[in-house]
Amino acid sequence: MAFTRATGKHRAPSRLTRRSANLAGVATLAATGVIGTLASPAVAAEAGVDAAVEETALNQIVAPATSLADEIAAQAAAQKKAAEAAEAEEEARAKAAAEAKRKAEQRAKEAREAKERAAREAERRRLAYRLPVAGTHVTTGYRAGGALWSSGSHSGVDFRAPAGSTVVAVGAGTVVEAGWGGAYGNNVVLRMNDGSYTQYGHLSAITVTVGQSVAAGRQIGVSGSTGNSTGPHLHFEARTTPDYGSDIDPVAYLRSHGVKV
Incomplete structure (x- = not known):
């Protein structure tokens, strides 16, 4: 004989029924204020955990991103x-x-200019005229008259020159005569670079040769008293040709070349 269970008796409450009952209980407890006392700590704790987790996760996401941006900016x-x-x-x-x-360019320029000045000064000195004997002066003037000269007058000037004094070229030129000159004794004649001629007489020694180029101030001989002479001195002439009789005023000639006589 089969047994059957009466409908509605001894059946366990359904899940829906249980949930409804629970909700009704909660509502009742809430109405009485019990749930506020009993449930609040748990709810609060759960809420706090969720918030902490959420905040921690946000920090983990935001903080590294901010730090990387700062690092990039710093770099x-x-x-x-x-x-x-x-x-x-x-x-x-x-x-x-x-x-x-x-x-460096300024120093090089200054060096070039100094070199050029030195060259110009050397050239000026080479070409500059001077007295034939250093520190000398005229003792017998040009065109002085007397029986001492066969022409009746002096064709040059006599410069004071103690025996052995150095005689130099008054300017740059070329030797066209170097040797015995009769009444002039040992003499030297130079063709100057400007085309004129100068003559140096009564030398005790000659130190140049024909054809030699000499600069102003170059020694050409040593003073003495050879030839028609009454004592040591230098006879000096300025000429338009190398020959006797073409003489011009030697003092004016030297002064025209800047020499103080």
Whole structure:
């Protein structure tokens, strides 16, 4: 004989029924204020945990991103600063190099100018006229008359020159005569660079040869008293040709070349 269970008796409450009952109980407890006392700590704790987890997760996400951005910005700033420093250093080196080059060029220019001045001065001295004997003066003037000269007058000037004095070319020229000159004794005749001629007589010694080029101030002989002479001195003439009789005023000639006589 089969047994059957009466409908509605001894059946366990369904899940829906249980949930409804629980909700009704909760509502009842809430109405009485019990749930506020009993459930609040648990709810609060659960809410706090959720908030903490949420906040921690947010920090884990936001903080690294912020730190990376700051690091990138710092690196960029450092790179910019290094680039600016390198640029400034390069500019300073360029300026220093330019200044060194300018100074070197200035020194080179000054050296060239000094060399050119020295060359000009040397050329001036080479060409500059001077007295035939240092520190001398005229003792017998040009065109002085007397029986001492066969022509009746002096064709040059006599310069004081103690025996052995150095006699030099009054200017640059070429030797056209060097030897015995009769009444002039040992004499030298030079063709000057300006086309004129000068003659030096009564020398005790001659130190140049025909054809030799001489600069102003170059020694050509030693003073003496050879030829028609009454004592040691230098007979000096200025001429338009190398020959006797073409003489011009020797003092005026020397002065025209800047010599103080």
